[in-house]
Amino acid sequence: MASESESIRASLATANRILAHEGVLDAFGHVSIRHPHDPARFFLARSLAPELVTADDVLEFDLNSQPVEPCSVALYSERVIHGGIYQARPDVNAICHHHASSILPFCLAALELRVVTQLGATIGTRVPMWDQRDEFGATNHLVVRADEATSLAKCLGNASIVLMKRHGATVVGADLRELVFRCIYSCRDADLQLRGLAYGAIDSFTDKEIELAAKFPDATLTRAWNYWCSRLQSKES
């Protein structure tokens, strides 16, 4: 199974670098993928800026977000987000936690993230907001304890994105391509909303329209993935 594991690590590294290159991640934020054969494990990089992640930086974790094999490298302090959500959501196989500047205004001002274009339907009909303050009082706003992660996962519920007050967002997907697509197009739809809202009220999709639009054919995700890979290769070569 070594080669399949290698392939997963390489895909995860590519996803890290795509999300950095497309402006979702910067020095911080992280992406994980659930083990395809052992749902009680997931892959995540060691503590490293996503743009720098290669296959060799990817480690295996259990659902308590502990590394499966002892290691001496620094780990992401917020890795419990991943374990907590994989525990609560068997349908989720890929997770990204980020602080994109497109999303942050929704975490600071009284704004509701909605769907305003066809591809934005990946956001879904409902975007819950989690405020660490509600349950945990004054904190440093890092999600580092199991109970904090459980609280976040509970707030996410069956949604695809949970916003985090004064912090960022956590996005989930059925697989890595859906996750990357959702991260990038939720940021793009958020940007479009912000651009429009500067001039007054804006129009948005109805729940029925979101449901119809969100059934993206595989060709759509493939076209976008190939485009992002190509842009990344141009940059890296």
Add this chain to the structure above:
Amino acid sequence: MASESESIRASLATANRILAHEGVLDAFGHVSIRHPHDPARFFLARSLAPELVTADDVLEFDLNSQPVEPCSVALYSERVIHGGIYQARPDVNAICHHHASSILPFCLAALELRVVTQLGATIGTRVPMWDQRDEFGATNHLVVRADEATSLAKCLGNASIVLMKRHGATVVGADLRELVFRCIYSCRDADLQLRGLAYGAIDSFTDKEIELAAKFPDATLTRAWNYWCSRLQSKES
């Protein structure tokens, strides 16, 4: 005629990559050109991000937007936009459908796209707005059926640009250079309007001034085209 066909495909590929590089297109959107000798046919790429389109990716379609030769590659689901407009507008020889972030605020907020600078006169005196909801109720907001394309073409009428509510824009031109110019400078004029409107009411051209300004000499289009080609070459080399 093989070499002329090759030249058309190459020009269309260049237009795709220029419009991607100048920020009109991203992973989605598409550009077509009518066959110079057979007005019942047009050229359009297979389903592919515009930045990646080469001459070899360009296929020939009839005005029902069906490929002239059987093919097994994925096609743009919204290609009916092109066939529908070529049917309705004999004077149109090039079409671009896009979702540029400069234009989207006009498709979301209660804003009117006008002409505010000399080059922006390419927009024309009237920019109709098409809302798929009006005639087709709740949809996924993709234009994939012949009657949807006919409706869009009817709304376009004799204008140069039709905005699409919660979706994007479709732009037409007498030839490929005019189309590319119109796409880029309508986006630029839209951006300038948005920048100005953030500070209150803005000034704009009168219909008479638009008429006078829109007669661009060939040198203007050539200067711009050479500039975009040069920028593209710098990027690709």
Add this chain to the structure above:
Amino acid sequence: MASESESIRASLATANRILAHEGVLDAFGHVSIRHPHDPARFFLARSLAPELVTADDVLEFDLNSQPVEPCSVALYSERVIHGGIYQARPDVNAICHHHASSILPFCLAALELRVVTQLGATIGTRVPMWDQRDEFGATNHLVVRADEATSLAKCLGNASIVLMKRHGATVVGADLRELVFRCIYSCRDADLQLRGLAYGAIDSFTDKEIELAAKFPDATLTRAWNYWCSRLQSKES
């Protein structure tokens, strides 16, 4: 004198490319320099996007904005701006006409371009606004006739920048380095004003402070010029 002329043409080409690279010019706009020994002549490129201008593209013009030697290449249609201002302002030895997106909001909305930072003092205490409509009624908004240029020069008066309603700006300098500095830092100060004005009233310099701040030492202009040259070289190499 051939080698001095070569040197002037090279400097002018560099200024064109710096102003394009720093976002003041795009496919359009142009820069000129007065002949150092014959004040009745000036240098300006043939019609070409500024980013593409090389020394070989630079031609010599008289103050009627006619080429000194017959030529068959396309010329900038708005070159009369340069001749008109060189006639009216003996102290001016370099001119740039541009449509930078930092400045355009001031040409569209009811905004006054002021000085808000030390380097912005290059703008001066007064920025007149010229509206082609006032004297010439409905036009295509291109300045192509001698009387239009004379009107613009009259509006400029002894200022350093004249804004042009629904059009752009024309900037003058005692020499090429001052001109480039003024173009770039007026755009930057304009951008800062726009950023601030989005949140209410902003502070600005008094006339006395502008006078004190505008006496830039040569080291300031040299530091900036070397920086822009270095950035241009990085991009072009």
Add this chain to the structure above:
Amino acid sequence: MASESESIRASLATANRILAHEGVLDAFGHVSIRHPHDPARFFLARSLAPELVTADDVLEFDLNSQPVEPCSVALYSERVIHGGIYQARPDVNAICHHHASSILPFCLAALELRVVTQLGATIGTRVPMWDQRDEFGATNHLVVRADEATSLAKCLGNASIVLMKRHGATVVGADLRELVFRCIYSCRDADLQLRGLAYGAIDSFTDKEIELAAKFPDATLTRAWNYWCSRLQSKES
């Protein structure tokens, strides 16, 4: 000690270029570091755009901001800012003076720079505002005299950042990495505030939360520093 001195100069040059590459500095602004063994001396580049600074451009100054060894190169006119603050703040070992466009709106409009995200806690609980006008009347807004620097240092007090009305900001750190981190993440938090404030009131951290969040583990600063170094290397190679 020659090799340690070389290492400091190289680090300072890297910090200059990182801050330029990340958009904190442009042609202007400067960064210094206190001598590790002689607190009465500091290192600062000769007058040069930060993006161009190499180890060879770094000079040694005393706390009157005079070069320790006679030199004939041009010096930053505002270097007294550094000497003035090193005199007043023994805990400070690195200083940056900048005019970043993220910060300037706070120096122009009636806005208060606060902490809105975890990493933004580097800003601290209080950001004083210094207005050169208050004590010195009409000036060119350059800080070039000892008494002006003393006044600025007094206003800074024990804070980490002092805003300068109509001018920019001066940022201090316990070491060079903390300084670079503080410069970049204060700009980023400022940007996020501006983005959010465009849509009404925004949320922010309490003093207690700032205190908890500001204790960044070394891994956080290292991850960010390595990321910025890597981005700089990509650009420079």
